[in-house]
Amino acid sequence: MAIDPVCHMEVDEEKAPAKTEYKSQMYYFCAPGCKVAFEKDPEFYSFIRTLEAYEKSLRRDTTVVMPSDSEFFRYLSPTAK
Numbered sequence: 001m002a003i004d005p006v007c008h009m010e011v012d013e014e015k016a017p018a019k020t021e022y023k024s025q026m027y028y029f030c031a032p033g034c035k036v037a038f039e040k041d042p043e044f045y046s047f048i049r050t051l052e053a054y055e056k057s058l059r060r061d062t063t064v065v066m067p068s069d070s071e072f073f074r075y076l077s078p079t080a081k
């Protein structure tokens with residue numbers, strides 16, 4: 001599983017609705033909207049991802065809490081397509 005760098009959802013690489021290559025690394029997104037957000041500021045998101053990968057290797061039991069009003073909940077909605 002890959003992590004969507006924008007909303008931090010887990011994304012199946014095989015089924016990712018959107019993906020992009022940045023600095024020879026593939027990034028997978030849960031929705032085209034996340035790709036758009038990423039491409040507006042790829043430096044920022046790739047930096048965040050580096051931080052997160054680092055943190056994960058240190059603390060595997062960390063729980064990520066996401067606010068229910070965040071953007072990606074709208075993408076998840078079955079009517080949002």
Ligand SMILES: [Zn+2]
Pocket residue numbers: 004006007008009029030031034072
């Ligand atoms: Zn997303």
